[in-house]
Amino acid sequence: MFQDGCDGSMPGVKDKVAIIGMGCTRFTEHWDKSVNDLIVEACYEAFEDANIEPKDIQAAWFSTARSGELGRSLAYPLKLKFIPITRVENRCASGHNAFIDACYAVACGAFDIVLVCGAEKLKDTGLPIPGNSDPADLYTSRVDTRFMPVSAFAQLALRYFHRYNIPVDEGRRILSKIAVKNHYNGSLNPKAQFQRKITIEDALNAPIIAWPLGLYDCCGVSDGAAAAIIVRADLAKNYRDDYVLVKGVGMSTGFYQAQVQDDWSLTHIEENFRAANMAYAEAGVKNPRKELDLAVVHDCFTIHELLIYEDFGFSPRGKAKEDVEAGAFELKGELPVNTDGGLKSFGHPIGASGLRMMYEVYKQLQGKAGQRQVNIRNQLGLTHTCGGTPIDSQTAAVAILGLR
Amino acid sequence: MVGVSAYGVHIPIWRLRRELIGGGPGERAVAGKDEDSLTMAVAAALDCVDDVDKSSIDGIFFASTTSPFHEKSVSATIAAVLDARRDVLTADFSGSLRAGTTALKVALDMVKAGSAEKILVTAADCRLAGPGTPFEQFFGDGAAALLVERDAKIADIEFSVHVYDEIYDLWRRDVDLFVNSWEDRYVYTCGYMRVVKEAFSMLMDKTGLNVKDLAKVALSIPELRRGIELARGLGLDPKTQLQDPLMDTVGNTGTAQPLMLFAAALEGAKPGDKILMASYGSGSDAFLFKVKDGLKTPPYGKSKVASKIANKKVLPDYVTYLKWRKLVKMPEPRVDMSVSYPSATAIWRETNRIYPLHGVKCKACGTVQYPPQRVCIKCQSKDNFEEVRLCDKKGTLFSYSFDPVRENTPVGLVNLEGGGRVFLDLTDVEAGELKIDMPVRLTFRRVDLRREDGMYVYFWKATPIRD
Numbered sequence: 114m115f116q117d118g119c120d121g122s123m124p125g126v127k128d129k130v131a132i133i134g135m136g137c138t139r140f141t142e143h144w145d146k147s148v149n150d151l152i153v154e155a156c157y158e159a160f161e162d163a164n165i166e167p168k169d170i171q172a173a174w175f176s177t178a179r180s181g182e183l184g185r186s187l188a189y190p191l192k193l194k195f196i197p198i199t200r201v202e203n204r205c206a207s208g209h210n211a212f213i214d215a216c217y218a219v220a221c222g223a224f225d226i227v228l229v230c231g232a233e234k235l236k237d238t239g240l241p242i243p244g245n246s247d248p249a250d251l252y253t254s255r256v257d258t259r260f261m262p263v264s265a266f267a268q269l270a271l272r273y274f275h276r277y278n279i280p281v282d283e284g285r286r287i288l289s290k291i292a293v294k295n296h297y298n299g300s301l302n303p304k305a306q307f308q309r310k311i312t313i314e315d316a317l318n319a320p321i322i323a324w325p326l327g328l329y330d331c332c333g334v335s336d337g338a339a340a341a342i343i344v345r346a347d348l349a350k351n352y353r354d355d356y357v358l359v360k361g362v363g364m365s366t367g368f369y370q371a372q373v374q375d376d377w378s379l380t381h382i383e384e385n386f387r388a389a390n391m392a393y394a395e396a397g398v399k400n401p402r403k404e405l406d407l408a409v410v411h412d413c414f415t416i417h418e419l420l421i422y423e424d425f426g427f428s429p430r431g432k433a434k435e436d437v438e439a440g441a442f443e444l445k446g447e448l449p450v451n452t453d454g455g456l457k458s459f460g461h462p463i464g465a466s467g468l469r470m471m472y473e474v475y476k477q478l479q480g481k482a483g484q485r486q487v488n489i490r491n492q493l494g495l496t497h498t499c500g501g502t503p504i505d506s507q508t509a510a511v512a513i514l515g516l517r
Numbered sequence: 518m519v520g521v522s523a524y525g526v527h528i529p530i531w532r533l534r535r536e537l538i539g540g541g542p543g544e545r546a547v548a549g550k551d552e553d554s555l556t557m558a559v560a561a562a563l564d565c566v567d568d569v570d571k572s573s574i575d576g577i578f579f580a581s582t583t584s585p586f587h588e589k590s591v592s593a594t595i596a597a598v599l600d601a602r603r604d605v606l607t608a609d610f611s612g613s614l615r616a617g618t619t620a621l622k623v624a625l626d627m628v629k630a631g632s633a634e635k636i637l638v639t640a641a642d643c644r645l646a647g648p649g650t651p652f653e654q655f656f657g658d659g660a661a662a663l664l665v666e667r668d669a670k671i672a673d674i675e676f677s678v679h680v681y682d683e684i685y686d687l688w689r690r691d692v693d694l695f696v697n698s699w700e701d702r703y704v705y706t707c708g709y710m711r712v713v714k715e716a717f718s719m720l721m722d723k724t725g726l727n728v729k730d731l732a733k734v735a736l737s738i739p740e741l742r743r744g745i746e747l748a749r750g751l752g753l754d755p756k757t758q759l760q761d762p763l764m765d766t767v768g769n770t771g772t773a774q775p776l777m778l779f780a781a782a783l784e785g786a787k788p789g790d791k792i793l794m795a796s797y798g799s800g801s802d803a804f805l806f807k808v809k810d811g812l813k814t815p816p817y818g819k820s821k822v823a824s825k826i827a828n829k830k831v832l833p834d835y836v837t838y839l840k841w842r843k844l845v846k847m848p849e850p851r852v853d854m855s856v857s858y859p860s861a862t863a864i865w866r867e868t869n870r871i872y873p874l875h876g877v878k879c880k881a882c883g884t885v886q887y888p889p890q891r892v893c894i895k896c897q898s899k900d901n902f903e904e905v906r907l908c909d910k911k912g913t914l915f916s917y918s919f920d921p922v923r924e925n926t927p928v929g930l931v932n933l934e935g936g937g938r939v940f941l942d943l944t945d946v947e948a949g950e951l952k953i954d955m956p957v958r959l960t961f962r963r964v965d966l967r968r969e970d971g972m973y974v975y976f977w978k979a980t981p982i983r984d
Contacts (some may be wrong), residue, residue, distance in 0.1 A: 254860055254867050254871065256964055258941055258942050260918075260923065261923070263920050264918035264919055264923075268916035271918070323918045371930075372938060373886050374884075374894050375936055379915070
């Protein structure tokens with residue numbers, strides 16, 4: 114499976130790093146707040162949750178796609194003075210990327226206690242768009258096709274339906290059930306952007322954005338910030354008893370295979386498959402559907418969540434729709450997915466989303482998820498983001514968190 | 518003998534019904550949103566030299582009064598698209614609607630003189646008339662191309678004459694968007710009819726031919742009524758001898774019109790026929806051709822003009838036309854897309870992958886890939902490729918979609934015959950017509966840039982194969 118290097122046998126970060134505090138703003142249209150306000154809110158919630166002072170932070174990682182530049186964009190609002198800060202940009206995977214890099218730094222003993230913060234103010238900056246924000250060489254001449262991510266995922270959906278002989282109308286109905294689920298979960302979450310339940314009819318009758326995807330197949334565009342304080346695992350008990358351990362991480366980056374390789378099938382996302390399996394190998398997860406208590410994954414568009422079920426081994430290939438029909442991934446289902454509403458309903462401020470997902474798993478594992486609380490049996494939760502698009506290539510990142 | 522060996526035409530798929538612009542019969546051809554005289558000339562050129570070894574072409578000419586550039590050669594762009602030899606003579610002709618036939622005369626005489634074996638002559642126009650004026654009804658957009666060769670396959674040139682004329686009848690100054698004109702009775706009687714008749718008569722006198730000897734006459738015709746009046750004045754039977762000027766289907770395509778009508782005349786001709794072609798614009802060029810046997814032999818016997826007239830989509834309304842020609846001011850795009858400007862250095866560096874759409878084929882594993890790579894995406898061989906020309910390949914639509922930020926312009930992944938996948942805009946098609954795996958071909962178009970920075974950028978798009 115790991116033909117190109119990463120075979121899961123390396124020491125890794127399992128049980129070497131712990132989260133001792135987290136914070137997350139509401140994700141919404143924060144017309145009256147700047148990105149600095151959002152960073153202060155998220156980080157101070159994390160500081161208070163960990164019961165530490167900002168001056169205790171030894172190093173920091175700051176994740177944003179567009180709402181900052183350099184590490185100083187984090188140092189400035191918090192007045193972190195002269196510590197090393199890395200700004201991370203890996204589009205939608207930025208938050209996970211920053212978190213994973215911070216874990217590596219702590220696991221190797223370079224630092225004891227660090228801050229990871231992701232923030233985005235999309236309502237000020239607009240959306241990044243493939244082929245325009247990219248400095249990638251492919252786009253410098255400007256001759257190549259420009260597109261929004263939604264049309265890329267729409268192409269994936271059409272090809273997936275085609276491959277498994279799912280009539281497009283039937284496919285749209287399956288996808289709408291994912292939107293209904295995530296809106297329901299969001300309705301139980303005071304920090305979600307959209308806290309409103311919808312029906313299948315609402316979803317199916319909504320305006321088409323990029324055929325076959327409609328309005329409710331698309332995630333919220335929002336502002337927000339989230340933060341985590343992580344420490345060496347052996348120090349964690351000094352801060353709290355219910356700290357959350359990093360059990361495994363995985364990351365995988367594609368190479369424009371979907372666009373350049375003419376036999377690329379466009380019916381799954383290989384980067385997701387690889388990243389999840391790296392994390393499973395490190396965490397020792399053999400049967401994710403049975404072993405995970407919950408998963409918070411990158412449902413930028415409903416079709417993405419559907420394919421994640423298959424790439425992550427929650428459902429057999431081509432069979433995700435049967436699990437959707439059976440409600441397997443609903444809040445009370447076999448494996449609850451996107452318990453906090455997901456990108457769909459919690460919103461997707463790009464650089465903040467990865468840490469928002471960890472915030473949900475962290476709170477769920479601690480039993481603090483309120484009405485959304487799932488049954489914690491194995492004390493394991495998965496988070497996942499994925500940047501890029503399926504018709505060129507992506508960076509997928511997964512982190513599995515657990516108690517003890 | 519020197520003459521014409523191949524012809525090509527491009528008639529845009531779009532039509533504007535004349536009843537939407539103040540009456541008049543039929544419809545006129547309208548360049549698509551992403552077409553201009555450059556792209557139309559490229560399309561006609563490719564149509565013309567489809568079966569011709571491109572490296573055998575010695576000259577490439579472009580004629581137009583509506584070149585997208587006052588300064589920058591379109592013929593050089595056409596040469597790049599064709600993968601022409603580096604030592605090909607390229608030249609752009611302009612100044613009057615006669616530019617297309619003037620380019621043809623230069624090509625014929627160069628070949629006759631022995632300085633070239635084969636010259637490709639292209640002409641295209643996309644003229645703007647004031648909204649609501651009669652010219653808006655008469656004009657049409659289109660392009661034509663002729664391949665002139667020493668050993669002509671389909672028509673020999675027998676004679677030509679050339680008349681110049683100084684007159685303000687129709688003109689555009691360097692500051693004008695629309696064509697200006699004087700009173701139409703003056704325009705047609707003192708200009709068009711007088712001057713074309715002068716050239717026609719001169720040719721008949723010098724060749725000693727009788728009007729009855731002409732099988733077809735392909736005349737530049739600004740307006741149907743005036744064309745028929747002129748034909749009668751020349752002693753021709755408008756019903757049998759006058760080539761249908763395509764006014765009800767295409768309109769007056771400017772510099773391209775005489776060449777396009779000559780192509781149409783060829784399609785209805787038989788070997789031995791004499792065809793006279795005459796242009797008009799600050800004078801007149803008149804040519805006498807004799808059709809050869811080769812006209813009926815494949816690949817020369819294709820019916821190109823009629824099929825392109827039949828292949829059409831009607832514009833829903835006049836506003837669409839105005840928007841396409843940028844005759845109404847639209848609001849700036851609202852969604853910020855952090856647009857960068859096109860980079861001239863990148864375009865120059867990537868000339869081969871942009872204009873003739875070169876990809877690479879791995880010498881180790883045979884995988885065709887686009888754009889050209891240094892390291893093979895399949896077998897990871899380094900710098901072990903041959904360049905392959907992809908723009909002539911047909912393909913299938915692997916998947917497609919559209920999004921509102923691109924104003925629902927369809928886009929899709931195209932798998933090419935013989936290998937290779939390209940992600941392209943789709944054009945001349947509405948989203949509802951698209952189907953997975955439908956056959957498509959490629960067409961060279963202007964890129965819809967959010968911000969141009971003073972440049973027009975061109976690239977390939979995919980379009981359904983309709984014929």
